[in-house]
Amino acid sequence: MTHPVEIDFTETATDRLAAHEGRVALIVSQNGRLPAGLPRGTRDAALRALESRAGKALKPGDTLELAFPAGMAAEALQLVVLPGGASVAEARKAGAAIGARLGKTHTLVLAGGHKRAGEVALGIALRGYDFSVYKTDSENGDDGAARDAGSDTPPQTVSRQGAAQDARLSDAQTPGPAGNGNGDAPVPDKARVTFMARDPQALARSAQDAAAVAEGVFFTRDLVNEPANVLTTTDFADRLKAMEEIGLTVEVLDEDALRDLGMRALLAVGQGSASPSKVVVMRWQGGDKDAAPLALCGKGVVFDSGGISIKPAAGMEEMTMDMGGAGVVAGVMRTLALRRAKANVVGVVGLVENMPDGAAQRPGDIVKSMKGDTIEVINTDAEGRLVLADVLWYAQTRFEPRAIIDLATLTGAVIIALGHENAGVFANDDRLADNILSAARAEGEGAWRLPLAPAYDKLIKSRLADMKNTGGRPAGSITAAQFLQRFIRKDQAWAHIDIAGVALPPSATELAPKGATGWGVMTLDRLVRDRFEEE
Template identity: 60%
Template sequence: MPQTIEIKTSAGIPASTGTLVIYVAEGAAPTGGAATIWAATGLDWARVTRAAGFKGKQGQMLDLLAPTGLDAARLLVLGAGKPDASASPSAWTDRGGSLAGKLMALKADQVAVLLEEAGATPDRIAELAAGLRLRHYRFDKYRAKKDEPGEAAVLAITLHVADPAATDAAIANRGATVSGTLLARDLINEPANVLGTLEFAAAAQQLTSLGVTVEELDEPAMQALGMNALLVVSQGSARPPRLVIMSWNGGKKGDAPLAFVGKGVVFDTGGISIKGAAGMEDMKGDMGGAAAVTGLMHALAARKAPVNAIGVIGLVENMPSSTAMRPGDIVKAMSGTTIEIINTDAEGRLVLSDALWYTQQRFKPRFMINLATLTGAIGVALGNDHAGLFSNNDELSANLLAAGLATGEKLWRMPMGPAYDKLIESRFADIKNSAGRPAGSITAAQFLLRFVNDVPWAHLDIAGTALGSPTTETNTSWTSGFGVALLDRLVRDNYEPAPAKAK
C-alpha cells in the first residue's frame, strides 16, 4: 500500500518523537521552545552553524542524529528565512512542501514540528499543512511496487502550536481545497483507457456525497438543445459525449450563482487534423479544465462555502474516424452561430462554446470563468509559470490576478480586441474555429467571447501550467491540479459574505 499522511495538532513543546523539527529565522538563533530544545543538546549554536554553513535561509537544514538530551531519533533545524519573506500564504505552503520533501527523503514516520514563531497564525499553519499534503502526493497506482524501501505505511506529523483548536479548524477549511486539488491531479493523471467520458461523469457524480447536485445531459438531450458544436467533436469517437452540471447551493436562495466551465476532452488526437506522434500521450490531460472545475466544486462543498456555484464540464473524445468532423465542415452552435471547421485540432473551443452558452442562458450567473488546456500558443507566450487570462471585465480580472499571487497559481492578462476578432471571420460561416498560428491563444479567446453575451467572463488558458507541470516545493507530479486553489481563493476573498463578528 502507498504511504498515507496524517496531520494533527498539539500544544506545548514535544516530549518524545522519532523526528523533531524546529525552525530558526535567517541570521538568528533559536528562540522560545526551540531554544529550550537546542539547549538540551548541549551543543554550541554558533560553532555548529558556522561549521555547517547554516544561516537560517529558507530550505537550509541541520540534521542531528540521536541528539544528546532529547528523546528523539533525529533533530532537524530548518531555516525559516527572513521574517518578512513568510508574510504571504503561499510562502507557508511552500514551507510545508519543503518540509514534506525532506521528511520523505529521510523516510521519517513519527514527526513533531514546533511552530511558535511570530506570525505562525492558524491560517498560516493551515497553509503549511496544505503544503505537506500537496508535496506528499504521488500517483503510483499502476506501479507494481508502490512502496519505497524502508518507507513507513504512515507519515504521522504532529504540529505543536499555540492554539490547537483554532488551527484544527483552519487546517480542515484549507484541507478541503487541498482535497479538491488532489482530486484534479488524480483525474488528469489517469490514462485515457481508464478515464473516458462516462468514467469522468461518474467521478463527478461522487460529489453528491458532499451535497452537490449533479445532472448529466446525454447525446439526445444535447441534440435537442442544438449543441452541435460540442457534439461535432465527439462524433468521431465510440465514447459518448456528456455535459455534466454540478450545483452547490450554499448561499442565499435566489442569489445568482458563480459559474465555472471546463473543457473535458478526455483524449485529443487532433482528429482528422491529427497531431504528431511525439508527446501525444500527454493528451490524456486535455481535460485539465474539467478536472479543475470538478476539484473546485469538491472544495466548495467540502468546506460548506456560503455561495451558490455552478460547475459545467463538456466531456468528449476527439478521434479520427469515418464519422469524424472534417476541415471545411460547417456546424450551427446552440447560440445559432455558424462555425466553419478549419482545424479539427481546435476542438476545445467548440466544446466550450456550447457549454458557455448553455450556462449563461440557463443559470444567469454573476460571472463565468472557463478553464481549458486550449492552446499550445499560450505555452509559447508564457511558459509554465503563468496561465493566460483573457476577460471582458476588469474587476473580475483584477480579482483573479490577486488570487493567483496569493496562491502561487499565477495569471497574466493577455490582450483582446476587434483587430483579433476580425481574424476569425469566415468566408462561408459566421466565424471559423481557427485563424492559424499568429496570436493563436488570443483568437481562441475571441472565439469564446462570442458565446458569453454580456456576462462578466474570464477565460483561463492553462495548457502551459496544468500539464507537464514544473517541479515545485508543493508538486512533483506530472500535473499540479492548477486552478482549484486559485478559484477557491477568488471565491473566498471576493464573493463570500464576511464572517459575523463575535459580540
C-alpha cells in the same frame, strides 16, 4: 481518490523529541533562536549548522537537514527557517520543503506559536501529494489494483483523541474497492505529520478550510494524472456524480439530451470516439436561494489525439491532461462543498474524447452551435473551443450567472507566450479580471492578463460560415479567446483562463511534485471568498 497526508495537532512536548524515531522539522527564526528543551547534543549540532556558511545563506522558507542528529532517535532533523513576520508564500514554501521529504514515516513539526503554522501545514499537504496507484513494486505498497478514485467520503476535519485531546486535520481515507473490480487494494504504510503547537485546537480549527482546499487540489491532480483508458468520459462523469455525497447537486446530460439542446459543436468533437460525449452540471447552493450564481465552465477532453488533424506522436501521451479545465472546475466545486461556502456556484463541464475514425469530423466540416452560429472546422485539433462554445452558451441561458469563467488547456500558443509560470487570463470585464489576478497573487499561482481586441477577429473570419475555429499561428491564444467571446452574451461579465502551460508543467513546482499541479483551485476558491461569498 488521493487524500492529503494525515496531520495531527498537539501541545508542545519537547520531552518527546529524543525518542521520536521518524523525522523532526524544527521551525526557527532567522536569528537562529531554538526552542527550550532540545537535547543538548541536538542543540549544539543545530546551532553549529545554522552558524555555518550554508546556514547563514538560508532565506525564509529554506531548510537545512541533519541526518541522524546527536541525542535523538530520529532519522533526520530538518531546520526550517521562518521568521515571525513571514509571508503566506514563505510559510507554504517552508511547509513544502517538509512535505517533499515525508516518505512513509512520522514527521514531528515543532511550530511553537508561529502565526503562519496553518500555512506551513497546507504547504506540507500540497507538496506531500503522491499519485502512485499504478505502481506495483513492494516499495510503493500496491498490488497493481487502482484505488477507487470515485470515493467521495469527506475526511474528518477535526477530532479529539483520548486524554491528550489532539486535534486532527484531514484524516487519510482507507482505499476503497479496486477500480478494476479485482478486490480491495492493500493499505500501504502512510506518512503522518504531527504539529506541536502552543494552541493546537485553535490551529486545527484555523486549518479546516485549508484542508478543504487541499482536498480540492488533490481531486484535480488525480483527474489530470489519470490515464485515458481509466478516465473515460463515463468514468469522469461518475466521479463527479459521486460528489453528491458531500452536498453538491450533480446532473449528467447524455448525448440524446445534448442533441435536443442543439450542442452540435460539442458533439462533433466526440463523434469519432467510442466514449460518449457528456455535459455534467454541478451546483453548490450555499448562498441566498434567489441569488444569481457564479458559473465556472471547463473543457474536459479526456484524450486529445488531434482527430483527423492528428498530433505528432512525440508527447501525445500527455494529452490525457486536456481535461484539465474540467478538472479544476471539479476541484473547486469539491472545495466549496467541503468548506460549506456561503455562495451560489455552478460548474458546467463538457466531457468528450477527440479521436480519429471513420465517423470523426473532418477539416472543412461546418457545424452549428447551440447559439445558432455556424463554425467552419479548419483544424480538428482546435476542438476545445468547440466544446466550450456550447458549454458557455448553455451555462448563460440556463443559469443567468453574475459572472462566468471558463478554464481550458486550450492552446500551445499560451505556453510560447508565458511559459509554464503563468496562466493566460482574458476578460471582457476589468473588475473581474482584476479580481482573478488579485486572487492568483494571494494564492501564489501565476496569472497574466492578455488582450482582446476586434482587430483579431479578422483572423477567424470564414469564407463559408460565421467563423472558423482557428486563425493560424499568429496570436493563437488570443484568437482562441476571441472565438469564445462570440459565445458570450452582451453585458455578461466573462473571463477565459488558458491553463495549458500550468496544468502539467515539465518539472516539479514549489507546491507539487512532477505531474499535475491543480493550478486554479486555490485561485478560484479565493475569488469566491473575496467577491462572491456572503458575509
